[in-house]
Amino acid sequence: MIEIRNLSQRFAGPRGWVEALHNVNLTIPAGEVFGIIGRSGAGKSTLVRTINLLTRPSEGNVIVDGRDLTTLGKDDLRAARRDIGMIFQHFNLLSSRTVYGNVALPLELAGKKRAEIEAAVLPLLDLVGLSTHKDKYPAQISGGQKQRVGIARALASRPKVLLSDEATSALDPETTRAILDLLRKINRELGLTIVLITHQMEVIKQVCDRVAVLDAGRVVEEGKVVDVFMQPHHEVTRALIGDVIAHELPPALKARVTERLKTGSGHLLRLAFTGSGVDQPILSETIRRYELDFNILHGQIDEIQGQAFGSLAVLAGGQPVKIAEAIDYLRSQGVVVEELSHVE
Numbered sequence: 001m002i003e004i005r006n007l008s009q010r011f012a013g014p015r016g017w018v019e020a021l022h023n024v025n026l027t028i029p030a031g032e033v034f035g036i037i038g039r040s041g042a043g044k045s046t047l048v049r050t051i052n053l054l055t056r057p058s059e060g061n062v063i064v065d066g067r068d069l070t071t072l073g074k075d076d077l078r079a080a081r082r083d084i085g086m087i088f089q090h091f092n093l094l095s096s097r098t099v100y101g102n103v104a105l106p107l108e109l110a111g112k113k114r115a116e117i118e119a120a121v122l123p124l125l126d127l128v129g130l131s132t133h134k135d136k137y138p139a140q141i142s143g144g145q146k147q148r149v150g151i152a153r154a155l156a157s158r159p160k161v162l163l164s165d166e167a168t169s170a171l172d173p174e175t176t177r178a179i180l181d182l183l184r185k186i187n188r189e190l191g192l193t194i195v196l197i198t199h200q201m202e203v204i205k206q207v208c209d210r211v212a213v214l215d216a217g218r219v220v221e222e223g224k225v226v227d228v229f230m231q232p233h234h235e236v237t238r239a240l241i242g243d244v245i246a247h248e249l250p251p252a253l254k255a256r257v258t259e260r261l262k263t264g265s266g267h268l269l270r271l272a273f274t275g276s277g278v279d280q281p282i283l284s285e286t287i288r289r290y291e292l293d294f295n296i297l298h299g300q301i302d303e304i305q306g307q308a309f310g311s312l313a314v315l316a317g318g319q320p321v322k323i324a325e326a327i328d329y330l331r332s333q334g335v336v337v338e339e340l341s342h343v344e
Contacts, residue, residue: 001030001193002195005061007047008023008059020217026212031192035196035197037199038199042215064160082157084160085163086163088166091150093150096137103152104117128182130145143170143172147179148182151179159192161192161194163194163195177206210224210225220237268297269314270311270313271312274310286329286330290318290326291318292316
């Protein structure tokens with residue numbers, strides 16, 4: 001559905017050229033909710049704006065539904081953009097128009113007749129839960145309701161792709177969850193491909209199928225969300241996941257473990273497991289089978305896309321050969337095991 005090939009973006013700055021994106025390559029299948037995450041300045045918003053060519057890349061190609069947008073003229077590009085809806089952080093609603101009027105605007109600009117507009121807008125207002133608010137103005141509704149208007153407006157032209165640029169960052173946590181649930185509902189019911197830009201890993205965890213991590217304009221990690229949580233490879237990914245699932249040990253415990261590791265006593269392991277592994281007594285079986293002591297230092301059970309996910313930091317005591325065998329056994333049971341030579 002979306003292919004981004006060798007994409008780079010440079011801007012002129014006061015001290016010379018600034019490379020906002022560097023050789024980005026991504027493939028986003030049709031019907032997927034794909035997250036792009038990074039800290040401020042990572043290039044997320046620049047990347048999402050190249051997908052509909054609101055920002056034209058310095059190099060590379062953007063192919064949406066088989067069409068290379070970078071090769072299209074103005075008229076063809078304008079037509080191609082009708083297949084790409086976009087929602088924004090600050091809603092961008094017209095204060096002088098009602099909820100109905102804001103959603104109807106793209107259809108009016110496209111020259112649709114009144115009956116066609118009404119036939120399209122009313123079902124969309126029902127979809128986003130705003131049927132009873134259609135005659136209100138933006139000043140009369142909440143932030144979450146404003147974002148629902150923005151979503152309905154983006155869907156008015158029946159796009160195949162929906163781009164979301166930090167659409168929940170101005171909302172409180174409860175409203176954010178409701179908006180993300182709505183986006184997932186739209187994805188499933190309409191088969192819409194959604195590209196979701198965010199700096200919050202909690203958002204990725206709740207709604208996305210796959211994720212790409214950006215750092216300084218480069219994709220440093222990409223994969224299924226559950227796989228990235230299970231085994232993050234890049235330090236930026238680890239830090240972002242740490243905002244959701246704590247990896248750090250409490251300071252006092254961290255000091256004690258550090259001292260013990262200096263004596264060569266014990267092995268510090270980080271374990272990650274998902275699905276049925278959460279419900280199985282794998283640790284108990286490992287302790288019995290290999291005659292080990294497991295001291296659980298830190299842990300958390302969470303949920304990713306409806307799938308249980310567990311993360312534990314344990315201090316393993318026992319014969320080194322038995323610990324090595326235990327690690328092999330845990331891995332054979334689908335547990336991701338990371339041996340830590342120091343306390344993070």
